Every structure is written in C-alpha cells, then in structure tokens.
Amino acid sequence: MTAYILRRVLQMVPLLLGITVILFAVIQAAPGGPEGALLESGRFIDPSVVEAYRARLGVDQPVPVQYVRWIGAALRGDLGVSFSTTRPVTEMIIERLPATLELMGSAFVLAAILAFLIGTLSAVRQYSWFDHLSTSASFLGIAMPVFWFGLILQLVFGVWLGWLPVAGTGSLSGGGLLNHLQYLVLPSIVLSLRYVAGWSRYLRGSLLGALRADYIRTARAKGLSEGAVVGVHGLRNALIPVVSIMALNLAGLFGGAVITETIFAWPGIGRMFVQAMFARDYPLLMGILLLGSVMVVVFNLVADIVYAALDPRIRYE
Amino acid sequence: MSGRTGRTEDAARASEPEVVAGADGAGGSRTVEPVLSVRNLTTRFHTRSGTVHAVNGISYELRAGETLALVGESGSGKSVSALSVMGLVPPPGTIEHGQVLLNGRDLLQASERERRDVRGREVAMVFQDPMTSLNPVLTVGRQLAEPLRRHLGMGAREARAASAALMKRVGIPNPADRLSDHPHQFSGGQRQRIMIAMALACRPSVLIADEPTTALDVTIQAQIVALVRELQDEMGMAILWITHDLALVAGFADRVAVMYGGTIVEEAGVGELYADPRHPYTRGLLASLPRLDDPRARLTSIEGRPPDLKAPPTSCPFASRCDWAVDRCEKEVPPLMDVPSVSGRSGPGQHRSACWRWDDLGGAVDAAFPGRAEAGEFA
Numbered sequence: 001m002t003a004y005i006l007r008r009v010l011q012m013v014p015l016l017l018g019i020t021v022i023l024f025a026v027i028q029a030a031p032g033g034p035e036g037a038l039l040e041s042g043r044f045i046d047p048s049v050v051e052a053y054r055a056r057l058g059v060d061q062p063v064p065v066q067y068v069r070w071i072g073a074a075l076r077g078d079l080g081v082s083f084s085t086t087r088p089v090t091e092m093i094i095e096r097l098p099a100t101l102e103l104m105g106s107a108f109v110l111a112a113i114l115a116f117l118i119g120t121l122s123a124v125r126q127y128s129w130f131d132h133l134s135t136s137a138s139f140l141g142i143a144m145p146v147f148w149f150g151l152i153l154q155l156v157f158g159v160w161l162g163w164l165p166v167a168g169t170g171s172l173s174g175g176g177l178l179n180h181l182q183y184l185v186l187p188s189i190v191l192s193l194r195y196v197a198g199w200s201r202y203l204r205g206s207l208l209g210a211l212r213a214d215y216i217r218t219a220r221a222k223g224l225s226e227g228a229v230v231g232v233h234g235l236r237n238a239l240i241p242v243v244s245i246m247a248l249n250l251a252g253l254f255g256g257a258v259i260t261e262t263i264f265a266w267p268g269i270g271r272m273f274v275q276a277m278f279a280r281d282y283p284l285l286m287g288i289l290l291l292g293s294v295m296v297v298v299f300n301l302v303a304d305i306v307y308a309a310l311d312p313r314i315r316y317e
Numbered sequence: 318m319s320g321r322t323g324r325t326e327d328a329a330r331a332s333e334p335e336v337v338a339g340a341d342g343a344g345g346s347r348t349v350e351p352v353l354s355v356r357n358l359t360t361r362f363h364t365r366s367g368t369v370h371a372v373n374g375i376s377y378e379l380r381a382g383e384t385l386a387l388v389g390e391s392g393s394g395k396s397v398s399a400l401s402v403m404g405l406v407p408p409p410g411t412i413e414h415g416q417v418l419l420n421g422r423d424l425l426q427a428s429e430r431e432r433r434d435v436r437g438r439e440v441a442m443v444f445q446d447p448m449t450s451l452n453p454v455l456t457v458g459r460q461l462a463e464p465l466r467r468h469l470g471m472g473a474r475e476a477r478a479a480s481a482a483l484m485k486r487v488g489i490p491n492p493a494d495r496l497s498d499h500p501h502q503f504s505g506g507q508r509q510r511i512m513i514a515m516a517l518a519c520r521p522s523v524l525i526a527d528e529p530t531t532a533l534d535v536t537i538q539a540q541i542v543a544l545v546r547e548l549q550d551e552m553g554m555a556i557l558w559i560t561h562d563l564a565l566v567a568g569f570a571d572r573v574a575v576m577y578g579g580t581i582v583e584e585a586g587v588g589e590l591y592a593d594p595r596h597p598y599t600r601g602l603l604a605s606l607p608r609l610d611d612p613r614a615r616l617t618s619i620e621g622r623p624p625d626l627k628a629p630p631t632s633c634p635f636a637s638r639c640d641w642a643v644d645r646c647e648k649e650v651p652p653l654m655d656v657p658s659v660s661g662r663s664g665p666g667q668h669r670s671a672c673w674r675w676d677d678l679g680g681a682v683d684a685a686f687p688g689r690a691e692a693g694e695f696a
Binding site for chain 2: 213214215217218219220221222223224225228232233236237240310311312313
C-alpha cells in the first residue's frame, strides 16, 4: 500500500507539470493583459508608459520564456508576485485559504449528513411520498444555478425574514464564534446543495442495489433486526462507491466555492480568484489554479485509497 | 433403506432434549409430532402485470432427523415455498393463507418480532449461491458470530470462540486464524461450509437447504452433502432439501415431494418414488435422466411448457403436457390422494399422488433410472 501511494505521488509530478503548461497557455490566450487596468481608467496614457509597465511585469517576453521563468521559480516554491498587489502570491493564498477551507469543510459535512439521511430513508422507503419528494428535490437541486439559489436564500432569510446575515463574515474576535457561524450558514447551504442532491441519489441507488443482494437475505434469515440488516449489511456495502465519489467531489467543492464566495462576499480564495481574473493578475491566477489542480489530483488519490480501505476485495500492490 | 431409517430414528432420539429445549409450550408427545408442519400454504405475487400463483396450497410434514427433498424445475414454487416458511418472501409476494407450524406454533400468526426470534434459531436456511450469500465486506468471524450473539446472547469473545469451533466442525483448516478473513479469501466449497456453520450455529430444529450444491463443482457437491448428513446425525435436525436434481436426492433423502406449477404433485418415500412413481410428471422426470448403462439411449424430454402461473389453477397443472390426460384433468384440480405403498404401509404421508389416474400408472419407469446404487454410493 505504501509503495502504491508513493508511486501515485510520483506520477503526480509529470501530470501537474502538464497541467501548468495548459493553464499558462490558456491564461495568456485570453485577450488583454495586466495593463488593461491602467487603460480602463479612460485617461490617456502614453504607450511608452504601458510598454515600460509590461516590461517591468515581464509580460513583454514571449510566452514560452515567461513559462520557463515561472515554472523555474515555482519548482523552488516561489509562485511569484501578484501584479495587482505586488505581494507574494503564496502569502496571499495562505492568507485566504482558511476561510475557503472552512466553507468547504462545513458544506462537505452538511452535505454528507443530509445526503446520508435522505439517501438511506429514500432507499428503505422506496416509492414512498418521501422518496418521491426527495427525488424531485434532488433534480431541482442539481439543475438550479448556484448563484440564483444563493440570491433567493439571501432575499428570504437575509432580507425578508432577517434571520441571518446577507453576506460577509463576522469577525471571530469581535462578534464571537456564534456570530461568525451565522455568516457561515447560508453559504454552506448554497455550496452543499448540489452535493446533497447528487450524493443522496447515489446512496439511494447504491443501497437499493445492496438491499437486493443475496447476503441481505442471509442476514434476514439469521433473524437480525431490520436496523442491523440495513445499517450493517446494507450500508457497509452501499457506502463504498458513495464515499469514493464524495472524496472525488472535494475538488469540485473548491470550484463551487468560487461562485459561492463571490455571492456572499466570503473572504476566501474564490473571491480573490474572480478579482485576479478581472485584473489579469497572471501569477495570482496561476497560483490559485495550481492549488486547485493539486486538490483534484490529491483527492483522486484519496478516493482510491478510501475505496481500498472500505472494500476488502480491493488491494493495491 | 431400512438401515438408513434406523440411523435417522437414532438421531431423532439422541437429539430429543435439543428439540424440546428449542420449543416452548406444547406437551410431551414430541417424538411423533412433526417439527415442521406446512398446511395448505398459498403464496402469490401481486405484480403490475397480474397475480402470479407461485405456491398453491401445499402441505407437508417434517419430523426430527428426517430429510424431505422438495424436487421441481425452475418456477415450480419450491424456493418460494421455503422462503414462505422462513417468512422471507420478497415483495410483492404475500402469503395468502395456510399454516406453518414449527414445533406446534403457527409462524404465520406470529408477529414479525417473534418470527425474527425463530429465524436462525429454530429454523435456518442455506442458500444456493455461496459466492453472493455471504456479505463481501464483513469478516466471516463477524458473520458467524451474528446468530450466536443475536439468539444465544453471547458476548464478543464467547461468540468468537464458538465461531472458531463451528468453522472447525465444518472442516475449515486453521479456523481461529481465518475468522478475520473475508469471504473472497475462501473457495466456493469453503464458503458453503461457512454458510452451513452459520445456519446451524444455534442448533435449529429445521434446516432448509435451497439448492446448496447447485453452484458447486460435482466433487465439492458430494462433500457438502456428506457434511450435512454428518451434522444431521449429530444434531438431529430435520432437513428440507430443495433441488431440481432427482439423482442427488436419491442417495440421502428419506422422502421426496415433487413440485410442479406451485403444487406438490407426488410425495413418497425415496425408494418408493423411484420404484413406483404414480404421477406422469414424476415419471417424465425419471425418464429424462440420462442413462449410464446404455450409451445409445436417447435423452427423453417432457414436451410442452410449464404452466402459466398468472391464472389460478382450474385444472391439473400438468394436464396440457400429459400423455395420460382425460377430460376430468382439464375440469378438476386433483388433490393429493393416498396411494397404497409398495411396502404395504399406507396412510398420510406415505405415498400421495395428485393424479386422477394414479391407479393406471404403477410400476418402475421404463427408461429406468441410471441405477440407484451409483447415486447412493455417490452421496
């Protein structure tokens, strides 16, 4: 197992290198450059000033040269300096990372709990009114755009009912933990929605399949209670594929955080990413995208490891 | 035959205290009372495309230490009737009426909770496919311990020791070490041994074996049959052995009940059934067995198709395929009638046939059975 993990980690290196090439090319291919921010002000700026600005940032060089410079520094752990703030990219990411991880974590836990309850109940009571309701709600949850759902929640709970803050984040030092958690509620719900919908569907299908298996009949023939039959024999099998999908989706959660953080003015990486995009802040964009890529690759490995840990029939050499 | 009967009776007597301990209430006439008595059992499946009449009023009795083989083709209702006894008929199946008397108590009148207490303790079941009947993600030790902890109230350590003893008894080498292995680490035959150990963990008075050897290699089949017979001698439980293989049961069943179209069409002692089958379907089954003594003999088959179970039975289910059928067979469902037995004994449970013309059918089947001697030795 250790050898397997080591080999997978080594395989990540060329994979991530390839990803950075593509990311770098795509970012550079987008029209406009970091000087756009200067030009958008509407005032006349001498072309030589723009040129000098581009030369100072290094974007006057051919793209391959820029890439080699960037990757050379990145391999030494230096992700460069942000164009817009002139602060080190690593520092900016680390500063924002906790807020994003907090949102991802709470959305993940919320989604896992709700999906487990809804999926199990839908499978055990197949074709009941609850099953039909959760089926419809799931399709709605998967189909509904995140930004729209976020706006609706803000309107209902923030503006009309006034129960929860519309956006932002309470400072831990000022308002205390409870105050801070109030700000976390709506973004977590919005971010978790599509995962609640997806995972509960997976679990329902997986559990329905497991409950039809011969070993369930064996368990019943032993005189076990329905709780033990479903909870021990059914769920232990049904959760294997679902937990693997959950691990894979962790990376998707990072992507979902971008939109959610923007709607709720959550001070995480997602919002910073959107700002970096508008500013054509190449080093910051590359830094954030690299982080996202690492997450995708790492969570893929985690999913495989979890799968082997849960299913005794699977062993990696 | 007589030697075998003696063996079974000894086993029954030896196990007497076990059986009584397993039952509650009821008087002292236990030895003659059947442990399992199924009366007029009717199970139907109410599907969208109509009602399937899977089991249509079957009755049989099973005494301690006795083996009754329930023989029939796919769809004849043999497995459903067994699941009905266990109370495990999958939806949309329902038991319409009948009685399942286990040690005198009607399981069909019992609550689900009471039936759970009976399942695995007083009546246990071994299934056809040992590859899928064990839970792939739980250790066999855990699965073996479940009935012990559930019914006998054993603690974890005690159940583990008992599980190891059970594994040893069914012939798994290094049982203590192998408790923490998962099912995929065992061979098919070993898995079926584990299934048997699990079923017999609480020393039930009835074991239902639903084609337990069908999925196994022929050599392994013989080992499993031998193992179950040994355990029956030891524990004295009654066995309901479901199979489609007449040759297999010839060697070890005491009695055979032949099922067709959801009904029992003939029931007799094993020797008598082969020597003097009194139902055209039984005769057809025996005639269709391949012959070993005459390599040029062609295989005979029963023409036609099994009955459509979507309609309630209004005629003999076999009438449309039967060479002997007369008008009455189309108009009246024949009940199981007592047939005078070759041995001279008669009476309920001796030899019964559900054919109006049982009297015209006597004698061994022409294309004789491959030789009961071989089948006997094999088992």
